[in-house]
Amino acid sequence: MEKGEEPINGFGVAEVLDSGHPNFNAGDLVWGTTKWEEYSLIQKPESLFKIQHTDVPLSYYTGILGMPGITAYAALYEVNSPPKKGDHVFISAASGAVGQLIGQFSKMLGCYVVGSAGSGQKVDLLKNKLGFDDAFNYKEEPDLDAALKRHFPDGIDLYFDQVGGKMLDAVMLNMKVHGCITISGMISQYNVPELEVLSNLMHIVWKRLSIKGFTHRDHHHLYPKLMETVLPYIREKKIVYVEDVVQGLEKGPAALVGLFSGSNFGKQVVKVVI
Amino acid sequence: MEKGEEPINGFGVAEVLDSGHPNFNAGDLVWGTTKWEEYSLIQKPESLFKIQHTDVPLSYYTGILGMPGITAYAALYEVNSPPKKGDHVFISAASGAVGQLIGQFSKMLGCYVVGSAGSGQKVDLLKNKLGFDDAFNYKEEPDLDAALKRHFPDGIDLYFDQVGGKMLDAVMLNMKVHGCITISGMISQYNVPELEVLSNLMHIVWKRLSIKGFTHRDHHHLYPKLMETVLPYIREKKIVYVEDVVQGLEKGPAALVGLFSGSNFGKQVVKVVI
Numbered sequence: 001m002e003k004g005e006e007p008i009n010g011f012g013v014a015e016v017l018d019s020g021h022p023n024f025n026a027g028d029l030v031w032g033t034t035k036w037e038e039y040s041l042i043q044k045p046e047s048l049f050k051i052q053h054t055d056v057p058l059s060y061y062t063g064i065l066g067m068p069g070i071t072a073y074a075a076l077y078e079v080n081s082p083p084k085k086g087d088h089v090f091i092s093a094a095s096g097a098v099g100q101l102i103g104q105f106s107k108m109l110g111c112y113v114v115g116s117a118g119s120g121q122k123v124d125l126l127k128n129k130l131g132f133d134d135a136f137n138y139k140e141e142p143d144l145d146a147a148l149k150r151h152f153p154d155g156i157d158l159y160f161d162q163v164g165g166k167m168l169d170a171v172m173l174n175m176k177v178h179g180c181i182t183i184s185g186m187i188s189q190y191n192v193p194e195l196e197v198l199s200n201l202m203h204i205v206w207k208r209l210s211i212k213g214f215t216h217r218d219h220h221h222l223y224p225k226l227m228e229t230v231l232p233y234i235r236e237k238k239i240v241y242v243e244d245v246v247q248g249l250e251k252g253p254a255a256l257v258g259l260f261s262g263s264n265f266g267k268q269v270v271k272v273v274i
Numbered sequence: 275m276e277k278g279e280e281p282i283n284g285f286g287v288a289e290v291l292d293s294g295h296p297n298f299n300a301g302d303l304v305w306g307t308t309k310w311e312e313y314s315l316i317q318k319p320e321s322l323f324k325i326q327h328t329d330v331p332l333s334y335y336t337g338i339l340g341m342p343g344i345t346a347y348a349a350l351y352e353v354n355s356p357p358k359k360g361d362h363v364f365i366s367a368a369s370g371a372v373g374q375l376i377g378q379f380s381k382m383l384g385c386y387v388v389g390s391a392g393s394g395q396k397v398d399l400l401k402n403k404l405g406f407d408d409a410f411n412y413k414e415e416p417d418l419d420a421a422l423k424r425h426f427p428d429g430i431d432l433y434f435d436q437v438g439g440k441m442l443d444a445v446m447l448n449m450k451v452h453g454c455i456t457i458s459g460m461i462s463q464y465n466v467p468e469l470e471v472l473s474n475l476m477h478i479v480w481k482r483l484s485i486k487g488f489t490h491r492d493h494h495h496l497y498p499k500l501m502e503t504v505l506p507y508i509r510e511k512k513i514v515y516v517e518d519v520v521q522g523l524e525k526g527p528a529a530l531v532g533l534f535s536g537s538n539f540g541k542q543v544v545k546v547v548i
Contacts, residue, residue: 197471204487211485213478
């Protein structure tokens with residue numbers, strides 16, 4: 001690294017080697033905002049969570065037991081009303097860390113759940129491992145509206161959006177009256193030279209939709225509840241969680257870039273210390 | 275009218291000349307969905323409201339005491355949380371039937387209220403007759419974002435949207451975190467050859483916005499409450515209500531078309547029977 005450059009931040013798991021903060025001791029394991037480097041000086045450790053349970057893979061604290069877990073849990077239980085039995089739920093980026101959880105939780109709540117993802121392998125994962133009722137590869141659908149109509153002939157009650165853009169636009173056409181859209185990301189619209197035009201925003205009025213954006217940051221108080229719920233599910237294998245772990249910090253940049261084309265399979269994790 | 279053609283529907287006030295329905299008698303005054311003609315056969319009169327109070331102009335039942343009144347009341351009290359004292363409220367199409375009411379009610383609730391409208395005369399109405407804190411003519415603002423930043427240096431808590439399009443897009447940039455957008459129309463995007471591109475939808479997530487679309491139809495149960503609240507305000511002149519009445523059914527088409535360019539001044543009414 002050149003002098004004056006700062007390593008980028010990200011959510012990670014780390015071991016405390018030394019600490020001047022009374023809440024943290026050498027040997028503690030923590031998750032939270034860490035840096036892309038082997039050894040970090042963390043000056044505001046208050047935002048870190050201490051890891052209490054080590055009978056599950058530590059990498060899970062970057063996903064199902066970390067920020068994406070909080071995101072999924074908030075999306076389901078706190079941002080809009082929770083899904084009800086029989087609701088028709090659509091999830092984009094469904095094989096990612098957040099989508100996997102929202103889908104499996106929605107199934108537990110008795111919903112009909114369809115996910116979209118960007119490869120046949122991911123669609124297979126959703127249908128055959130994660131228990132989604134159905135799934136489709138959006139990259140093979142020339143007409144997203146038609147794809148959604150095929151999967152939701154009676155419309156969508158709840159859409160969990162992480163991609164935005166033309167998928168969100170097609171969803172508008174297929175929402176039920178009084179449907180809810182919960183948005184935690186719009187990855188299709190990040191770093192693009194030209195934004196996709198949304199033509200169907202008028203459905204917000206016509207269908208009296210409720211749209212809420214959120215980030216995990218407002219929902220960290222949910223963490224104990226998430227742990228209480230999810231940890232037993234993991235131990236009893238009632239929930240499946242798929243990660244895509246690459247080894248070595250030097251693989252980090254490619255892994256990050258790969259997220260935008262969807263080359264990861266499940267939650268992307270970079271293992272820095274091998 | 276040619277044989278087989280049907281007159282268009284609209285919200286109107288009418289006198290019952292004859293009735294086969296037990297709830298309606300000759301001489302009753304009603305408001306609701308009537309037709310653009312002098313004499314109408316209304317086959318489903320159940321949706322009509324009987325007019326009980328005739329000490330106010332009957333035309334008010336097409337506006338402040340009718341559908342736009344319900345729309346404004348629902349926007350304020352039922353769709354999102356009501357505005358709180360000190361909230362910074364922005365209203366587009368602010369001199370229209372709905373905007374006038376939302377603005378005056380928001381002022382009564384102790385909010386800072388700014389409206390946009392499409393002429394200097396309308397801006398003057400908002401500032402000097404309707405009690406808005408400020409107002410601007412959007413047609414004279416080359417940069418809507420800059421106009422909003424000028425009026426809301428600390429951001430917007432609540433936006434009541436009736437226009438959609440590039441105004442909605444500029445508002446996204448100026449919403450406060452956790453702000454609410456209540457949408458009852460997107461008139462700028464009706465009947466246009468090309469929809470305006472919205473570039474700022476990502477602010478829905480970044481600012482954790484709540485966006486709700488609605489129509490008056492879900493809120494007719496509020497009507498008694500609206501009457502109870504607004505009728506005394508009208509009688510005591512605590513509320514100002516501005517109408518643009520044209521005389522004669524033949525003026526109807528031009529008045530309707532004028533709505534899309536904003537040539538009306540206040541609630542557009544067509545008086546059919548002179």
